Amino acid sequence: MELRSGVAAYYERCFGLDVDPESVLVVPGGKVTMAFAMLLLGESGREILYPDPGFPIYRSMAGYSGARAVPYALHEEMGFSFKAEDILARVNDNTRLIILNSPGNPTGGSNVEAEVEVLARGLESFPNCAVLSDEIYSRLYFDGESHLSLLQFEALRERLIVLDGWSKTYAMTGWRLGWGIWPISMIGAATKLAINIHSCVNAPAQAAALAALEGPQDDVETMRMAFQARRDFIHARLNAMPGITAARPKGAFYAFPNISGLGLSAEQVQDQWLEELNVAAIAGTSFGAAGEGYVRLSFANSAGNIEEALDRIEGWVKRL
Numbered sequence: 528m529e530l531r532s533g534v535a536a537y538y539e540r541c542f543g544l545d546v547d548p549e550s551v552l553v554v555p556g557g558k559v560t561m562a563f564a565m566l567l568l569g570e571s572g573r574e575i576l577y578p579d580p581g582f583p584i585y586r587s588m589a590g591y592s593g594a595r596a597v598p599y600a601l602h603e604e605m606g607f608s609f610k611a612e613d614i615l616a617r618v619n620d621n622t623r624l625i626i627l628n629s630p631g632n633p634t635g636g637s638n639v640e641a642e643v644e645v646l647a648r649g650l651e652s653f654p655n656c657a658v659l660s661d662e663i664y665s666r667l668y669f670d671g672e673s674h675l676s677l678l679q680f681e682a683l684r685e686r687l688i689v690l691d692g693w694s695k696t697y698a699m700t701g702w703r704l705g706w707g708i709w710p711i712s713m714i715g716a717a718t719k720l721a722i723n724i725h726s727c728v729n730a731p732a733q734a735a736a737l738a739a740l741e742g743p744q745d746d747v748e749t750m751r752m753a754f755q756a757r758r759d760f761i762h763a764r765l766n767a768m769p770g771i772t773a774a775r776p777k778g779a780f781y782a783f784p785n786i787s788g789l790g791l792s793a794e795q796v797q798d799q800w801l802e803e804l805n806v807a808a809i810a811g812t813s814f815g816a817a818g819e820g821y822v823r824l825s826f827a828n829s830a831g832n833i834e835e836a837l838d839r840i841e842g843w844v845k846r847l
């Protein structure tokens with residue numbers, strides 16, 4: 528309860544949002560909240576909507592639950608935010624869960640408030656459909672933009688599961704720590720899964736998690752600024768390369784350049800960069816069919832390594 532209260536207090540401090548500690552479930556990593564949501568809501572005959580391109584676990588876990596995994600596309604020309612009408616066109620009486628992710632992996636796109644409002648209104652006709660808002664990059668925004676948590680939308684609260692955790696904000700990926708904010712109507716079922724599967728997060732990690740939330744926070748801002756500088760550098764360098772155009776990521780630590788002008792598939796580009804340049808990028812198609820024509824570059828790496836990688840990519844593009 529001490530840590531759950533710490534998470535609730537964090538929401539008040541960072542976002543001015545009221546969260547009931549009873550609605551918080553601490554789990555071993557952000558992925559666990561998403562798995563629990565899909566295990567609780569997905570089964571044969573039901574549908575789960577997920578973003579394409581999106582974090583690959585969404586589709587994989589939705590399918591594992593027995594539900595039909597239904598993609599909705601994110602569009603580059605909209606900065607990779609979702610369009611409510613794309614989602615609502617796919618919602619029906621069998622839809623049990625819609626997954627949203629902002630800022631997004633792999634695109635760096637973020638939700639647009641007006642689209643969230645349209646979605647919330649549209650969902651009023653579908654009382655059995657929940658929303659999983661993956662907000663794991665909530666503290667990694669650029670250009671002075673701040674996070675729009677779906678918890679701000681009162682109309683969604685009763686159907687909303689928010690996923691966040693320590694992996695990105697506090698660079699504690701290896702600690703395996705995450706939290707979910709659940710509707711009170713679902714927290715009992717989610718807690719039952721936790722008790723059946725892992726009992727609880729180990730006690731030393733819980734102490735570390737509380738220390739991260741309540742200790743000095745200056746490193747969070749230092750890292751956010753470092754990521755923003757890397758984002759600026761990558762964005763400018765990629766856009767100067769012939770055949771490549773890159774949208775400007777609004778958050779998270781990924782660039783998702785459009786490489787369709789190179790005349791190769793995303794997978795070919797990925798493989799050639801890896802094999803010829805020793806540069807690791809991920810084909811957009813690893814994040815769904817709509818990722819064809821894109822690759823994902825992570826800038827969770829040193830400025831020096833990023834510059835070296837971009838030098839190699841630039842040389843390769845010029846030789847093509």
Ligand code: PLP
Nearest residue numbers: 556557558582632663692694705
């Ligand atoms: N959600 C998104 C969008 C991610 O990109 C990741 C990790 O890359 C996760 C969730 C999972 O985070 P965790 O390492 O805490 O399980």
